[in-house]
Amino acid sequence: MTTLLTRVLASAAIASIACLSTAYAQEPPAAGISPRVDAIRKSGVLKVGVLANLPWLAENTSGQGEAWDGPAWTLATSRSVRAFVSPEQNALIENELKFQRERRQTRLPNGAIHADLFRDNVLFDGDRLSGLIDFGFAATDEFAYDLAITANDWCIDAEGRFVGPLLTALLAAYFAERPLSEAEQAAWPALLRAGALRFWLSRLYDLHLPRAAEINTPHDPMAFERILRLRIEQPAHWPVDLVEAAK
Numbered sequence: 001m002t003t004l005l006t007r008v009l010a011s012a013a014i015a016s017i018a019c020l021s022t023a024y025a026q027e028p029p030a031a032g033i034s035p036r037v038d039a040i041r042k043s044g045v046l047k048v049g050v051l052a053n054l055p056w057l058a059e060n061t062s063g064q065g066e067a068w069d070g071p072a073w074t075l076a077t078s079r080s081v082r083a084f085v086s087p088e089q090n091a092l093i094e095n096e097l098k099f100q101r102e103r104r105q106t107r108l109p110n111g112a113i114h115a116d117l118f119r120d121n122v123l124f125d126g127d128r129l130s131g132l133i134d135f136g137f138a139a140t141d142e143f144a145y146d147l148a149i150t151a152n153d154w155c156i157d158a159e160g161r162f163v164g165p166l167l168t169a170l171l172a173a174y175f176a177e178r179p180l181s182e183a184e185q186a187a188w189p190a191l192l193r194a195g196a197l198r199f200w201l202s203r204l205y206d207l208h209l210p211r212a213a214e215i216n217t218p219h220d221p222m223a224f225e226r227i228l229r230l231r232i233e234q235p236a237h238w239p240v241d242l243v244e245a246a247k
Contacts, residue, residue, distance in 0.1 A: 070139060070140075070141055071100075071101070071104065074097065074100070074197065074198060074201060075097065077201045077202065077204075077205050078093050078094075078097060078201055080205060080209060081201060081204040081205055081208060081209070084204060084207075084208040085204065089225070092225075092228070092229075093197070093200075093201070096193065096197050096228065096232075097197075099190070099193070100190070100193070100194050100197065103187065103190045103194075106183055106187065108142040108143070108144060108145075108181070108183055108184050108187060109142065109143050109144070109181060109184065110140060110141055110142045110143060111140060111143060112138065112139075112140060113138065113139060113140070113141050113142075113143060113145065113146035114132065114135065114137070114138055114146060115137040115138055115139055115141060115145075115146060115149060116134055116135075116136065116137040116138075116149070117132070117146065117149060117150045117153075118149075118150075118153040118154075119153060119154055121133050121134040142184075142191070143178070143184075144180055144184040144187065144188065144191050145191050145194060145195065147170075147171075147174055147191075148188070148191035148192045148194065148195040149195040149198075149199075150170065151167060151170055151171070151192065151195075152192060152195045152196055152199075152224075152227055152231075154166060154170060155167040155170055156227070159226065159230075160223065160224075160226045160227035160230050161230060161234075162236055167236075168239065168242075171238075171239060171242055172242055175242050180238065184238075185238035186238075188236070188237060188238040189231065189235035189236055189237055192231045192236055193228060193231045193232060196224050196227040196228035196231055197224075197228055199224040200221055200224035200225045200227075200228055203218065203219050203220065203221035203223075203224060204221045206218040206219070207221055
């Protein structure tokens with residue numbers, strides 16, 4: 001199984017790269033337009049990026065909802081789930097939010113990303129990539145963040161620890177197509193933490209505040225809480241040998 005996954009992860013890396021396209025960032029909506037963003041703004045400075053007028057954004061397809069993701073979504077969701085977690089878990093979330101706010105002071109290459117490229121959203125015919133699905137979280141954000149989300153799902157064991165050959169296969173295939181900048185490499189441990197936080201929060205939200213959707217089956221939030229703690233306690237730095245091999 002590990003050998004097969006190692007082979008197909010190269011295709012998964014290309015799938016992630018396929019989501020890269022030219023996009024642009026916007027300022028948050030003006031006061032009075034978005035109640036959610038107004039509430040978030042009261043908690044501090046807000047700056048988010050979006051893709052404009054793309055069909056997978058909820059407010060463009062249904063006429064409802066707000067097409068804002070990234071830091072705004074993370075902050076809003078953390079407030080929504082606060083009542084459902086322990087004080088210790090809330091402290092972990094708040095500390096990580098602060099860490100990620102400081103980390104985002106350094107701008108990284110960004111554009112259109114899938115932002116949910118888990119194994120169950122990538123289709124294969126044998127070991128040949130045949131399709132991508134579920135663009136519900138697609139947004140404008142950091143390219144390396146998209147890769148971190150993918151690594152946190154494709155390259156782990158049952159406890160959330162990285163499996164070396166799988167991680168190396170994914171990162172090497174991605175790096176061969178789009179080498180990461182020095183800033184992206186330095187931010188890699190923090191991006192892995194950001195991806196883990198995002199899916200811990202989204203799973204908490206889906207579990208305790210489920211949306212009306214027949215196909216929306218909540219996943220266990222504990223898995224990504226565990227991954228976040230691992231990424232904090234055991235930072236996974238960008239492999240130096242990949243950089244050296246590319247020179």
